[in-house]
Amino acid sequence: MAEKSLSSRLDEALEAALGEKRRLHSRGVAALAAELCEREGIDPEKGRVAGLAHDLCRALPAAEQAKLASACPVREAASLSLNPRFAHGPAAATLLATEYACSDPDILEAVAFHTLPRTGSGILTRILYLADKNEPGRAYLDPVERDRVVSLPIDQAFRASVEAVVEWLRAEGRPLAPETADLYDSVRTGAS
Numbered sequence: 001m002a003e004k005s006l007s008s009r010l011d012e013a014l015e016a017a018l019g020e021k022r023r024l025h026s027r028g029v030a031a032l033a034a035e036l037c038e039r040e041g042i043d044p045e046k047g048r049v050a051g052l053a054h055d056l057c058r059a060l061p062a063a064e065q066a067k068l069a070s071a072c073p074v075r076e077a078a079s080l081s082l083n084p085r086f087a088h089g090p091a092a093a094t095l096l097a098t099e100y101a102c103s104d105p106d107i108l109e110a111v112a113f114h115t116l117p118r119t120g121s122g123i124l125t126r127i128l129y130l131a132d133k134n135e136p137g138r139a140y141l142d143p144v145e146r147d148r149v150v151s152l153p154i155d156q157a158f159r160a161s162v163e164a165v166v167e168w169l170r171a172e173g174r175p176l177a178p179e180t181a182d183l184y185d186s187v188r189t190g191a192s
Contacts, residue, residue, distance in 0.1 A: 004045050006100055010052040018059055025137055026055050032150070033131035040123060040154060049102070050110040050128045057091035065091040073097045074105075077112035083177065089114050116179045119186040126158040133161045159187040 007030070014023045030051030037047035057065050062084045068091035072078045077090040093112035096102040109121065110128040117125050134146050134157075149160045166184045169176055176184070 006102060007045055007048045007052055009100060010049060010056070013056065014052065017056055022055055022058060025135055026052055028135040028137045029054060029128070029131045032135055033128050036127045036131060036150070036154065037124070040127070042124065042127075046104065046107055046124060047127060047131070049104075050107050050114070050124060051131055053092050053096050053100075053107075053111050054114045054128060054132060055088060055092070056095060057088045060088070060091065062087070068092075068094040071098075072112055074108050074112040076118070077109075080112070080116065086115050086177070089116075116177065117183060118179070119183060123154060126154055130154070130157050130161050133165060162187045 011027070014026055018026065030048045033047030033051040034044035035047075038044040057068060060068075065084070065087040066082075069080055069087040069089075070078050072080075072090035072094045074090065074093050077093060080086040080090045090112045093108045096108060096111060102108065106122055106124040110125040113121055113125050114128045114132055117129050121129075130150070134141065134150050136143075136146070138146075149157050149164075151157075152160065162184055166176065166180065169180070
């Protein structure tokens, strides 16, 4: 299985690419994404690969992230290279495609859009977003609420996670990216 080999290579790559806290987070996201994939009848290795890769470029300098992101093979993801907060996803998708020969469109989309899913994103993208936002190592999350959200059907869990992120951003007085506002509107109306 190609994903199994790829997940091993990515797990090793995390050692050089990320600090301990981000490595632990990535591994936690990978485990939760694999579990959610299995629950949904999707190859869990796809979730594991996406989870391990999602923050692979997070520690790179902003200019390098933007350069990689601008070459992203996922349609529309290159536009995220313009915002330093979101460029690491498309940058990681570019590395997956170029350095790791990953051609799975679901994995590449999930990694590219894990911070900012688009309306109509595929199920693996929604699973990765959900796993990233609800990874068990996130100390600020109430474990009971996290378990409740993760146990919901994927579409409901995704909606709850998007709503929680928007509520947090608003409580912090942070502006919503236009893409986040669009996603929030779409989940509230059931269009995502």
